[in-house]
Structure formats: C-alpha cells, structure tokens
Amino acid sequence: MSWLTAEEALQALKTKPQTLYANVSRGRIRAKPDPTDPRRSLYQATDVQRLAERHAGRRKTETVAAEAIRWGDPVLSSAISTIIGGRLFYRGKDAAGFAEVATLEQTATLFWNGAEPLSSSSGTGHASPSLQAAFLALAGRVTSDLPSLGRSQAALRREASGVLYTVADALAPGPSDRPLHLRLAASWQRPDAADCLRRALVLLADHELNASTFAARVTASAGAALSATVLSGLATLTGPLHGAAWQGVGALIETASTLGAEQAIRRTLAQGNRLSAFGHPLYPDGDVRALALLSHFSLPPQFAEVREVGEEMVGEKVNVDFALAAMAAAFDLPREAPIIIFSLARSVGWLAHAMEQIDSGELIRPRARYTGPAPETDNRT
Template sequence: MASWISMTEACKLLGVQPQTIYAYVSRGKLEVMPDPADTRRRLYRAEDVAGLAKRKQAGRKHETVAANTLFGSEPSIPTALCAFSRGRPYYRGRDAVRMARTATLEDAAQLLWGAEPAVDFSCTASLRSGKPGRGAAFVALASLAAAGHSTGGRLTRVLHAEGQDLVGRLANAFGASPGHEALHLRFAKGWKQPARVADLLRTALVLLADHELTSSAFAARIAASTGASLPACLLAGLTTLSGPLHGDASGRVRALFSEVERLGEDQVLAHHLSNGLPLAGFGHHLYPDGDPRAAALLALFEPPRVIARFIAKVTKLTGLQPNIDVALAAMAAHHRLPVDAAFGLFATARSVGLLAHSLEQLGTAQVIRPRGRYVGPVPEAAGA
C-alpha cells in the first residue's frame, strides 16, 4: 500500500522549494492526492519522492564526475602520446626536452604518429596566396577541410602521407621556403636566418610538438571522432590553439615586451605588481618548479638585455619562472623574426601533435559526445 507525505516533508527530502514539487507533478514524476484531513492541502506519494531523491543524488555524482572530467586536472581520454613525469614532458615515454637537443620535428612526428617510414615534410605546393601568416594558413586550410575526404575506411599509411603534406603546406603558409629540406631549415631560409638560428628553430619545434590533452588536442579529437577529414581535424585544433589563453599566448608576451622596451622593466613591473595584474608568460600549472621547455630554449640564446633583466626581476619578485611563451617571444625578438613567427612555429609544430591525437582517436571508433546539464527554465508541458 502506498504511503503519502506532506509538501513540507517532500521539500525536505528532496532539498527543493514548493515550485519544484509542482513542476515534478506537472511532468508526471510525482503522484499527488488531496489530504483526507484537509482538502485544501495535497499529499505526495512517498515512493515517488524517494525515487526522485535517489536519482537526484546519483545525478549529482554523475555531474561531479562529468564536470571534473571536462574541467579538472586529470585527463578524460586515454592517450599514449604525451605524459608528464617529474616535471617534464615525455613523447611516448621519451624525454621531450632531451629529445629536442638533436631531433627534428620530422623525428618527433614519426614517433608520435607511430609511422614506419621516416616522415618527410618537404613540400613544393603553397598553401598561401599573398602575405604569409595565420590568415593565409587558416583560409587555405579551411578550403582543404571543405573538400577533404573522411578518415573512415582509409589506411593509416595513407593518412600519414596526407598528414605530412598538411604540415608541409602549413609551414609554407607561415613563411617557410618551399623545398625538400628539413622543416626547420626551410623556416630559416624563408625568414632569412643563418644556420645557428635554424638549429634554434629545430629545438623549439620539437619542444612544441605535443603537450598531452590540451583544449586544441581535445577539439581535434572531437572532430576526428566524427570521421571528419584530416584537414578538418587540424583546422578544429588550430582555431582553438589560436586563442590568447593557449597557443597565441606568446602574442600577449610580445605585447608585454613592447611595453618593457618602451617604458622600462621597472615601470612595467611596478604597474603590474601594484595593481595585481598577471604577467603573461610566467608560471605554468603543470610545471610548478619551472617549464623545462622554456629553460632549454632560453639556454641557447641571449634575449635582448632589457627583456633579460625583466625576466630576471619578475622571477625574483614573484617566484614565477618563464614558460615556453616567454622563450618563444624572446627568441623572436632577439633574432628579429616576423611578427607572427612565434605563433607560426607553435602552430606548425603542434599540428604534428594535433594530427597524432586525431589518428589515435580514430582507433577508438567512438564519437565524443558530452552531455549538457540543463539549468534553464522548466520546459513547457507537451501541447501547451
């Protein structure tokens, strides 16, 4: 026999206001009857209330897990590509910083993609028309994405070949010289830099190839999970990478350095610290003891004096170490690289990782489809 409880008891058990109880009744989730002792009041089926309470508690746990999966510090997708251990990044178990001492981006791609033959980014086809930079790269990549073939039913080696062509074309769009040399040499040639700078570019490219499940890698994996073409997956990742809180953070650092060169390091630093303003490019949540990628790159050249003094003073006064965005911006300033060079290097290098994540996602045969947690007005009743 069913038992019945009052509105006050139902609200207490569910932790809600009377309006929510009325909504449950209107949606057929809660049975109601007049109170025999007082026809002005209503009673609610206790079993229905208990069931709702149980589902609500389970929902809270599910929402907590889902929110932590998307916004927490732990990765939500299994990957064998990149991991962090002892404050350093590793590509498939290999120390990325140590690897960057001698490896090329082609070597990193072969490792991350699991490619059998050596990877070759040589490319004579141009991905741009007009001035090199992200505008040319994104427009042309969008055209390739629109006409691209789905990844479904295609052999891995064929996808590797397409990936090689995409990275080579992307580099050309950012100013690398077309040709058959290693990609860092083509960048140096296109930007009219000597061999010693080419080696510096090589180091930077390897250090930037991947960084586990970043927001851009997640975007690329979502596209890949739907069977989208490789250029579409790459475009999804690169547009996400272009945000100032991600791959274009070096642009914020460049703006900060411009202030330093114009006003002096002491005035800029005093302004930021006295107003509690964050200093772009300093600190990294994954590297509390300092970004080893930045340390490795900064050890290979001397930043302009005013920038070097600024970096030293920020570290002394805040305890925060420069991250890879500072290293990239300082390198671009020291060698007078093109304005968009730091982002171009980042985007080209990380395209290797984005494609690696896309290829890895194809092996799961699952569409990534998170659920939304609706918090808007109660939906209207059917037929209303």
C-alpha cells in the first residue's frame, strides 16, 4: 500500500489543506501517522488519485463502477455496520466496546432488529466442530427451505434463527441452552478460551460489504432461501484472500520458527507473496478487531517476535487474521479453529444482510464491460 505526504497529496489534488482534512474526516481519503514523525500524517495514494481524477473530470461512469468494487465508493445502502475513522460500528455502536460485554446471540439481536435468535434444535450435532458438516447441513436445507421472496420480515427472522443454529450445530456442537461461545469452548475442551472466543465471535460478526457478505446479498437479491445465502457466504469465506487468510499466517509462523522472523518475512516478500498477517485497507492505523482481541491473551513467543519484527519491516500493524491464528495457538485450539470461529460469527452478519437485501426488493445485477473479440457484423444483404 502506497502512502503520500501532505505536500504530495495537496499537489495531486490541487486543493487547500482544509479540503484534504475534510476528505479524511469524511472517509474519502485514508490517513495514518507518519512513522518517522508522529506529528505528520500520510495519505493513501489510491484514494488521493481517485479523488484527483474525479475532480479533473476524467473518470467515466464505467471507471467509477469498476473501482467501486475494489475498496472504492459504497455501492449498496446498509444500516448494519460501517467503518469510519478506523473504527468499526454495529448499528451505530462501537464494535470493540460492544465486544467487551456482548455475546454472539446479543449481536444477532442487534443486527436482526431486536429479534432474539432462538434454537429449535436439540443442540447435539457432531462430536467436534466441522466445517464440512456445516456445508452439508446448509445444502440439505437449501433443497427444502422456502424462497425468501414474498415473505415477511417476521417470518424471515424466525427462519434466520433456524439457519443460524443449523450452522451452530455443525460448528459449535453442544446443549442448545448454552451460549455459542461456551458451546465452542466445550467442544474443544478449552474452557479457559471461552471469553476470548466470545469476543472473537462478536468482533467477526460483520464487516460491512466484504466479499462473502456481497455474495450472500447477491443470492438473497434473487429471492433464494436464507440457507442459500449463508451457503454462498460460507463458500466465499473459504478463499485465501478472505476467511482462510489464517493459513498464510500459519505458514509465516512456521517459516519463522525455522529461519527467524526477519528472514521469514524477507523470504515471503522476496517471493512476491502476500503477507496475510499485516495491514488492512480500511484500517490505516491498525485493525481495531485485532487490537481488541490481542489485549486479552498472551501472545506465544513466535507470534510476538513476528509481530514486533513484521510491524517494523512492513510498516503495517497485525490484523485480525493474525489475531485469530495467535489466539488458536495460545489456547492450543485445533488448527482449523480460525475458520470455524469466523464462519460461525459471520453467519449472523450474512443473515442480517440477506434480510436487509430482501427487504429492499432490489435484484443485484451489474453489467459486465465486454473485453472479448469484436462481435460479428451481419453481412447479409
């Protein structure tokens, strides 16, 4: 990620300092403290360039649309969550503060307009958390659940509870009368991890219009069943650039255990590989979810070394993918624990977005900019 000084940003924008600061406060330009001089700020180059081109009138409509789906301007309206000034908010509430006291069930109530998720299952499920079981259970529901189109929000909220606990029975098997973080801790036989699991589930419940949430909303916009929207989100979450980024963190830690943190990071960067553990485009000052989670357990030594060395070398703070992998190591959770936690948490957000999209009554159907061979001409006379 490239950053500009204030002078460089002002030169590119051809504007006054007050306008630059106003664009930062409105979230149009991301900024972070200059590591060499905390009194100064650096400004995200892509944001500055986008605004400069807009002011110059050079951006076509198709360019604006193309940029919007790559960390660009908002493309959908949502009242569920947002990121402003480096902070994550759930329906206006600071998510980090909310995670201090809330459970995932209470987060669902907040997201679902006051509807409390109620389990109608026995809560038995599988003996241990299983992502495969979640896929199979959701796929089984998709073939029998009613389409969402034409149904009331009250009916959809009732069904959302059933879908959530279908996922929960696969990912956090246990008695249905226990909070999900306690079920998850018990299924892994790690009662000491329960509070950190609770925090992680809340912090990961939603994150604006990320890739998996967009997939869920597209599915919902077609009128598909709520179970289908969660299945779409879950499939997307498994990608290495999204919920499976923890695997890249694990690979870095493994290499660091052999070569040392500095050499491991140098090798990764030299090979042109992405460092999954550091940085997030929406958090120039550091991923608030990671900071909120890392303050509640002791980092294993190898993770602590990678964090210290990496933040200095890369110039970015560790992110929530690092925090999840570190938490799994700190509490000796199973290797796949990060994706299990992520999937269970984000199911609450996917369902909220699905219901919001259904309520809008709009089909998400963007156009493609054709770049193939020129269409054949009709030579008939």
